[in-house]
Each structure stands twice: as structure tokens, then as C-alpha cells.
Amino acid sequence: MTDLKTVHFVSLGCPKNRVDTEVLAGFAKVQGLTIVADPSDADVIVVNTCAFIESAREESIDTLLEMHALRQTGRLKRLISAGCLSQRYGEALKREMPELDHVLGTEALGSIGQIIADTAPVVNVGLAAHFLQTPKTPRFIEPGAVSAYIKIGDGCTRTCAFCAIPAIRGPGRSRPLKEIVAEAEQLAASGIREINLVSQDTSAYGKDLSPGSDLLDLLDALCGVSGIAWIRLLYLYPDAIVDRLIDALPSLAKVVPYVDMPIQHASQEMLARMRRGYGQGRLKRLIAHAHQADNAIFLRTAVLVGHPGETDGDFADLIEFLEWARCHHLGAFRYSDEEGTPAFGTGPGVSKRASYNRWRKVMALGRRLSRAHNRKLVGTTLDILIEAPADDQGFVLRGRHPGQAPDIDGATYLVSSNAKPGDIVRAKVTKADDFDIVATPLMSSQTNSAG
Numbered sequence: 445m446t447d448l449k450t451v452h453f454v455s456l457g458c459p460k461n462r463v464d465t466e467v468l469a470g471f472a473k474v475q476g477l478t479i480v481a482d483p484s485d486a487d488v489i490v491v492n493t494c495a496f497i498e499s500a501r502e503e504s505i506d507t508l509l510e511m512h513a514l515r516q517t518g519r520l521k522r523l524i525s526a527g528c529l530s531q532r533y534g535e536a537l538k539r540e541m542p543e544l545d546h547v548l549g550t551e552a553l554g555s556i557g558q559i560i561a562d563t564a565p566v567v568n569v570g571l572a573a574h575f576l577q578t579p580k581t582p583r584f585i586e587p588g589a590v591s592a593y594i595k596i597g598d599g600c601t602r603t604c605a606f607c608a609i610p611a612i613r614g615p616g617r618s619r620p621l622k623e624i625v626a627e628a629e630q631l632a633a634s635g636i637r638e639i640n641l642v643s644q645d646t647s648a649y650g651k652d653l654s655p656g657s658d659l660l661d662l663l664d665a666l667c668g669v670s671g672i673a674w675i676r677l678l679y680l681y682p683d684a685i686v687d688r689l690i691d692a693l694p695s696l697a698k699v700v701p702y703v704d705m706p707i708q709h710a711s712q713e714m715l716a717r718m719r720r721g722y723g724q725g726r727l728k729r730l731i732a733h734a735h736q737a738d739n740a741i742f743l744r745t746a747v748l749v750g751h752p753g754e755t756d757g758d759f760a761d762l763i764e765f766l767e768w769a770r771c772h773h774l775g776a777f778r779y780s781d782e783e784g785t786p787a788f789g790t791g792p793g794v795s796k797r798a799s800y801n802r803w804r805k806v807m808a809l810g811r812r813l814s815r816a817h818n819r820k821l822v823g824t825t826l827d828i829l830i831e832a833p834a835d836d837q838g839f840v841l842r843g844r845h846p847g848q849a850p851d852i853d854g855a856t857y858l859v860s861s862n863a864k865p866g867d868i869v870r871a872k873v874t875k876a877d878d879f880d881i882v883a884t885p886l887m888s889s890q891t892n893s894a895g
Contacts, residue, residue: 749794
């Protein structure tokens, strides 16, 4: 054993990366290290990087350099780059960044213990599509958390023109249903009340399993897990399974009425260029179905602007569609020309200025739509999952209603309550802003901590 005693983790990128960071932390704890919140107190720092687009790579490199500076001011002895940046660039990353002691890919998470014990190679990047966690995989979740992500699969088999994920993470593969249920049971036993199902393509769950199962089979099984109150689905592809899901929601009592379905674009021409495998007609049918469902469904989507070939007319089509779709939550990102993707170098390119202006317009629309939907909630009553004491002056507790996913959709603040984290409180919405709302618990409301 080395003299390494403390470790600090930095998790960049998406919730799927966050799960990997928690797995890395679990392996580190098994190795005997203490996880510290302050990087200046760490003997080892692990940055779990993102490499999805250029801005994510820049953030990853900047963070690594920032952590490296602690060799002079902190107690840092070993700096590790983990995750997608490492998986994608491997040896080249180590050559370009001598500041790194180790480069650890997404498919070699379990070797963090060997790195700490100083028995691992400097660059450890396994073949894509090798690693999938199991219920026995160690995982460290911050004490007191009431919500957690479950990664139900990894990789992606689709061939979207702009996306490098299949090259980084390999083809899509699903975890066995029983293993996911077992992990949910473990999380419930530790106090988790909400599970958020993630993968690169959640709609494709089970298609590669034999005997086969699908997303609805998984949801039905997870609804039977005692202690779990809410189940949320993120990253649905606009497949037929979404239609079936919308119809099944009333019978899936623990699945919150929330559909996160990144559409990427709505112009018929751009959907074809992006190799999305569907047209605007399917998108309209799916979103209309969600709006017409018996119970209100909260919709989130994300779009990509500036893809090669996107004209002013294509962008106008997108804005018109988004105005019609009235999604509760809307995000956007700008095209990044990623080597190895079908769209790489194809042109004609959209200028950075035009791409930025289009991104700003979509984000402004998203803010306006969110504000309008939130204002409609004033006077209604909602279930609120309590997460923590409120930081804002004048509020007592912070939580989320079913239409607010963790980390991305804003929060609900309670002005008074004796509830504790993990409780679900019925409350009346009294105020709304662009992303957050304020609510007052009903006098007759009973906190629900049984699930």
C-alpha cells in the first residue's frame, strides 16, 4: 500500500458520467482511501472527463490543469484523468499532458484500485463495450442524498451524424433487468426515494438482451421496489416505445409523468442530414399524444443548432416547431465538428457567430416557455420531494415536483414545513419565476416517507 490516503473526485459532463464517478469513488473507498470535498486536502485527484463536444473537452483540460496546480499549494501526489476524454485519446492525451500521472478510460473503471496501489499502467484504456456495472460494483453516493441515477445500459448503436458517443462508449448494451432491480433495492435501502434511469438511448433498453425485455417490462418491475417513490426516465429517443409509455403511465404508479426526449431538430431536411431515422411527422404525433394524455405530462427536449447544412429556413422551421410543441423544458447545444463522426468535415458549415445566435434564440425561447408553464402552476397543488434545507433567505426547504428533474429543471422552495429530506409533501404553488417555483404545504398534507 502506498502513502496515498485521501482522494477528491471532479465529475464533468452528463449524469451517466456522474454514475461512473460514483463507481470510481466506490472502488477508491474499497482501496481504503477517504473521499474529501476539498481538493487541496487530497493526495489523489480524479477528474472524470467529458469529450462529447469541443467545449466539454476544453472544460476537461482546464479542470485538469487547475487540479495540477495543487501540487504546489496542496498535498496532491497523483492526478488521474478518467472518463471519455481518456477513452477517446488515450496515449495521445498523456503525451500532450505530462501533468497527468494516469489516464483511465471508461472501460477500465475497476483498475482505479491498482492505480492507487501503484501497480497499474500509466495509460489504461480498455476496449469499448467492455465494462458494465453490476449490483456488486462498489458505488459511493453522497450521504443524505434522496435521489440517484441508475445507468440501465451503456454505449449506443444508432449512427447520428454528429455524435461521437458510439466511438467512445461502443455499441449499445443493456444491463439485465434483475440486476437493475437489485441496484434499485440497494439504493432504496440506503434512503434513496427517487431513481432516474439514464443511458445514451433509454428507449433501446432490452433490445439486445436474450430473452428480450423492453423498457416497460423494466418499469413494471421497478414499480415493485419498496421505498422508491418516484421513477424518472431521461434520454428517450423518439421511438414507438414512447407512444406505449405515454399510454402506460396511468398504470405505472411510481413513474412520474415526465418525458425527456431530445429531438435534436425538427426540419425535415436537417433530420435527414443528422441521420435521426424519423421525420417531423413522427415528432408531431408523439408530442401531440403527450399533450392529449389523460394526465398532464411534463415534456423536456433538447436541440442541436449549427449542424452542417442548416439554413436560415431550417432554423426557422425548428423555431416554429418548438413554439408549437410547448415543451416545459428546452435546452440547446451548438454543433461541434467531431472527428470520426459521419458529419465531420462535410460542410457547408454554419459560422460560429450564426451558430451562437441561433443557440441564444433557442435558449431565450426555452426560458419564455418555462416561465409560461410555471405561471400556469400558480394556484395548483403538487407533490414535492424534499431534498435539503433551502439556501435562499426566506425559504425553509428545497425540493422538486414531478416535472422537475434533478440538476437541470429548477427547484421548488417551501416557505414553511417540518418535513425532512426524502419526504413527499403536498403543497400549493404560490409564486413562479422562469425556472423555480414557491409553494406552501397544505395544512392537511401528510409527509410520505414510506414509498
